[in-house]
Amino acid sequence: AQKVTQAQTEISVVEKEDVTLDCVYETRDTTYYLFWYKQPPSGELVFLIRRNSFDEQNEISGRYSWNFQKSTSSFNFTITASQVVDSAVYFCALSEVGESSGDKLTFGTGTRLAVRP
Amino acid sequence: KAGVTQTPRYLIKTRGQQVTLSCSPISGHRSVSWYQQTPGQGLQFLFEYFSETQRNKGNFPGRFSGRQFSNSRSEMNVSTLELGDSALYLCASSNPSGVNTEAFFGQGTRLTVV
Numbered sequence: 001a002q003k004v005t006q007a008q009t010e011i012s013v014v015e016k017e018d019v020t021l022d023c024v025y026e027t028r029d030t031t032y033y034l035f036w037y038k039q040p041p042s043g044e045l046v047f048l049i050r051r052n053s054f055d056e057q058n059e060i061s062g063r064y065s066w067n068f069q070k071s072t073s074s075f076n077f078t079i080t081a082s083q084v085v086d087s088a089v090y091f092c093a094l095s096e097v098g099e100s101s102g103d104k105l106t107f108g109t110g111t112r113l114a115v116r117p
Numbered sequence: 118k119a120g121v122t123q124t125p126r127y128l129i130k131t132r133g134q135q136v137t138l139s140c141s142p143i144s145g146h147r148s149v150s151w152y153q154q155t156p157g158q159g160l161q162f163l164f165e166y167f168s169e170t171q172r173n174k175g176n177f178p179g180r181f182s183g184r185q186f187s188n189s190r191s192e193m194n195v196s197t198l199e200l201g202d203s204a205l206y207l208c209a210s211s212n213p214s215g216v217n218t219e220a221f222f223g224q225g226t227r228l229t230v231v
Contacts, residue, residue, distance in 0.1 A: 018214075035219065036150045037222075042224055043205060043207075043225045043227075044121075044222045044223060044225065045207065045209070045220075045222035046222075046225040047219040047220070047221060047222075048218050052216070086230045091192075092162065100118070102210065104150070104162050104175070105150070105152075105160075105162060105166060105220065106162070107152075107159060107160035107161075109159045
């Protein structure tokens with residue numbers, strides 16, 4: 001069975017600090033996808049990134065960066081120079097691959113990030 | 118391009134009643150998934166529809182059902198509501214050109230069962 005663990009329930013930082021959100025996953029599949037979503041107070045989940053299991057290159061998008069390490073089954077997310085607008089709940093998710101598996105996402109429990117001015 | 122639209126946004130129902138929630142996906146998307154979000158259980162997959170067929174189903178009782186129409190709009194129905202069904206129900210749609218593409222979520226329907 002698939003499982004995603006986000007051990008950090010809540011993190012509080014001061015604006016401009018860097019913060020890393022941890023994500024550890026479990027799957028028996030050799031091919032899978034990993035995602036990060038942001039959930040602001042409005043409720044909708046906002047897609048941030050998708051990474052397939054064959055692509056271990058780190059990715060940077062503006063102040064966001066992701067570190068995928070298959071050897072430790074981790075897919076960590078770093079926000080550099082955090083801003084108040086980054087305050088939200090962040091979810092890591094995992095999906096199987098294949099037509100029959102559809103687009104089912106297994107989510108972690110989320111990390112609530114509070115960025116104080 | 119319009120996003121995923123869920124209606125209604127808020128709903129209050131009495132235990133034992135039934136409820137129908139609606140989701141209009143992004144134009145051109147044929148995959149629609151439903152998730153339940155509660156403080157205790159987090160985000161849990163309910164089911165996914167693709168081209169009017171249920172392609173995947175989560176571990177929920179038969180009281181939870183869904184369907185998808187030819188225009189890809191989807192509805193989910195919960196019968197004999199229980200207090201524990203109070204949750205934020207999120208719908209997501211995905212690009213039809215492939216699988217495991219990013220899912221775009223609506224703002225959800227917040228259901229309260231009293």
